[in-house]
Amino acid sequence: MGRLIRALTAAVLLLGAAPAIAAPITATDSLGRTVTLEAPARRILLAAGRGLPALAILDRTVVDRLVGIGRDLQRQSPDIHKAYAAYFPRLSTLPVIETGPGGFPTEQAIALAPDLVILDRTQAGGVASDGVNPLLRALAAAGIPVAVIDLHGHPLRDTGPVMRLLGRLLERDQEAEAFTSFIGAHLAAVAARLQDRNTQPVVFLHAHAGATPCCFSPGQGTFSDDIQAAGGRNAAAALLPGASGQVSAEALLGLDPAVYVATGGTHLADKGGLVLGTGVDRETAQAALAAVLQTPRLAQLSAIRSGRAYGLWQGFSVSPVNVLAVEVLAKWLHPDLTRDVDPDATLAELNTRFLAVPMDGTYWISPQ
Structure with missing residues (x-):
């Protein structure tokens, strides 16, 4: 009996030592x-x-x-x-x-x-x-x-x-949770600042500006969601039932939005479009935005004449750090309510804590 017990004990120990099947x-x-x-x-x-x-x-x-x-x-x-x-x-x-x-x-x-x-x-x-x-x-x-x-x-x-x-x-579950918590906290902070807003500025977002005929724009989703989260209303949403589409210059002039936002990237550098992104300095981005804003039909917009025209990196439309677009848009649309929202600080923290390759360039720009 003793030998049997010892054998059973050894078998149990061997089973316990076997590697677990994941x-x-x-x-x-x-x-x-x-x-x-x-x-x-x-x-x-x-x-x-x-x-x-x-x-x-x-x-x-x-x-x-x-x-x-x-x-x-x-x-x-x-x-x-x-x-x-x-x-x-x-x-x-x-x-x-x-x-x-x-x-x-x-x-x-x-x-x-x-x-x-x-x-x-x-x-x-x-x-x-x-x-x-x-x-x-x-x-x-x-x-x-x-x-x-x-x-x-x-x-x-x-x-x-x-x-x-x-x-x-x-x-990498822990890394995913840390990042999503960071993004969620920043989006919640913007939403909290905008609770007391009494306006919802109408925004026209001109995608790939300067490189295509006027004017390609988001309809539903993508940047339209960002505009809404930043306390604005997408001017093209009522015209474009899909994700994006073309809005004629005549239709845009009829909309006459309060705010005009052009998007661009380095993929437009050889096409005469707005250039923003990694490796782009502010002077280059500023000059590219100025050229877009001088387009004859666009120059007639009230937003451009009043200085409420800006440039935003197109890459935010497919980026996990899209929260930066929301913070920047909120600053442009509601400057009085978002004084303590700091996209530059958010970008710096993203670079330090999360991004394997730092974002080093110009990702948003205002007219001079």
Whole structure:
């Protein structure tokens, strides 16, 4: 009997010493799909290249986890790509994928052998009622999990869930929670300052200003949500039922908004548009804004004649630090109520606490 007890005790001890089998990681993506990983992602195909800053907030060495990246980062945010490539030389050596006229390069993606593919909502395309489509089905058939993220459609609503999703998949839950708490606190502070406002200035936001015919503007979501959170009303919302669209110069003059905001980025540098972003000095941004405001039809707007015309970085429309756009807009729309709101201080704290690559440039500008 003694030998039997000793044998059973030894067996129990051996079982206790055996390594525990880790439970699968599950999270919900921007399409409401359940994403399941057997372990934290180590070989990520970041097809949504402009999501790199979001990932780097959670893991400052996340570039070491990438096996490929979408061309959208370099094409649409060249300033961000340049800054990250300077900090992480490996970024420039990664295979680049691009969704072209033929659709998403599924075979190239599978050949990279990722353990996670991250798509933005546009790349993923429409899905059926079961939450799948041919692209998602093909990747699933190859045994590759896919997470779809959306930082663009409604950034104020969706940034928190996206960051928690990515934090879960990278095993960086604490980092995700710290960042989303920071953003939430700053948005709440702006809302508190605006409780006593008695006006709601009408704002026209001119996207990619100076590089396209007048005037491309957000309708629903994106910057329209920022304008509302900053205590304003989007002039184009009543005209544009979708996410964005074209407003003619004649229609804009008829609206005659109280405030005009042009957006731009370094992708417009060779197109004669408003230039803002990483690596852009204030003098360059100031000159670019002045050129936009001198456009004959725009110059007739009351907002421009009265000095209530400004420039804002287009990159905020897909950035996890979109809170900066809200703070800046609130300062422009309600200066008396937001004296203690300090976007420069917020940016400095983001750089110190969260951003792997500091945002160093001009991201908003006022006329001289």
